[in-house]
Amino acid sequence: MSAKTPLNRAPIAERFGGAIEDLGFAHGVHAFAAPPETIVELCRFLKEHPALRFDFLSDICGVDHHPEAPRYEAVYHLYSLPNKWRVRIKCRLGDPPRVPSVTGVWRTANWHEREAWDMYGIRFEGHPDLRRIYMWEGFEGFPQRKDFPLRGYRDKLNPFGAEGPPPTQPDLATRNIP
């Protein structure tokens, strides 16, 4: 399950040099680690470079490495329709997690980023409409974080939940529906 020619890494190394770490090729995907401040520039470069042309954004997802530090990670999966290459960009984030949004590069990033915000509380800066997508407005906490109990917290609607109050999230800004 791989393309006929291997990924041409030269342009990426030439353009970004030491800022991007090459994590090697495994299971049909080439992985890179990038710091959050380069992510938009890197995505735009991968999309627009004539020899690479990663025009399709497959997926963005959040990962929680609790209790490791830096705790969070945003993972981007890109696909090149003309070259049939796959690339994974891993971006480690501190606490609270913040990363620039790539909605300006691909419109499809919109919902992926909303999902990562909803589930992990990763704030995508510059996102046009960062609202919760699965959970309801006013839900407290980020359910897929490793320290969020599987059955949620106990309250009058959830008698089977875990003890303890939900953690307060000072930066939890859920906006009203326009």
Next chain:
Amino acid sequence: MTEVTELSRPEGDVPDTREVLLNLGPQHPSTHGVLRLVLELDGEYVARVDPHIGYLHRGTEKLAESFTYTQIFPLTDRLDYLCPPSNNLAFALAVEKLLGIQAPIRAQYIRVLMAELARISGHLMITGALPMDLGAMTALLYAMREREMIMDLMEMISGARMHTSFCRVGGVREDLPDGFFPKIREFCEIFPNRIRDYERLVENNRVFLKRTHGIGVISAEDGIDLGLSGPNLRASGVDWDIRRDEPYEIYDRLAFNVITRDEGDCYARWRCRVEEMRESVRIIEQCLDQMPEGPFQVDMPTIAFPVDKDRVHCSMEALIQHFDLSAYGFKVPKGEVYSAIEAPKGELGFYIISDGSQKPFRMKVRAPSFVNLQALFGVSNARYLADMIAVLGSLDPVMAEVDK
């Protein structure tokens, strides 16, 4: 239609009296499940659409972190419930890549055969449901008749009609039953004629044509930008099929055409799926012709149950391994994998991070319907409220997969 609600607005924003906010759903037959669309209407025109999802959110990804790899199969069934074998296959492939194993050839043929049956079953649903959304009830009833044949075949293979859970890591659960081949040959003989019947029912229906031709056009560039995949993107003229471009299992041994259309409208999306069903029948026939004899599971006692149950009854080591495997599952080496297959709805990917234990550290499902539904923002030429229904029907989202 559902009730009209005035939603809260930012302070100081005086609502334009000309525009009406309309809640379509979450309980509405044409939303194909529990989707709620907040529409801003200017008369009959749709000024803005805001899909609200999550009514069916079950936390599959969170749950998977506390399940062993074998226990996750039933969870994947419930993503796109019209075609569970495809979801099982996608998950099994991802785990097998991490383990560095491959299923035996016979098992691969069985999986592909089931995945293609599932593709037909999923496509039959939209073949009938899109005309039904637009007022032609008959096609759906005929499509359900043929879907029943597939259900019977699934029941024959696995004992379950919908949630088959037939895949296992390293193969499938059982071998194909006796008497299955004549049944599926019969299906392959009957079904292409039935496809012709649906076409004759619908393709020259003037109401259907008027409401789908040139409606909801998505250009190839927009489709790629919006992350569309599968038949939705192929209907916009992008020649991309993961089965051909990144062949998994035994797809490189099979001959099939990738169906593309240039128009990118609702009709093209419907048409693509109808023609894909023909290709699926071809693939199934080739699978039946080529399928070799052999094991249906890898012979690895640490991963798969022994094929010969007597070994468990007679040998203590085998009994211990059997108990260990059922009670604790198997360990998967540390690593990360993203594995995508061509599911009926598009690119279905599983991203799994393993920390070396029996349970995944993180499992992310790249659900095609979730991304396809976003295309509601990107359509042009769908100005009327009624067009919205056609566009939604032709994008064919399954809400269970959207909400995960």
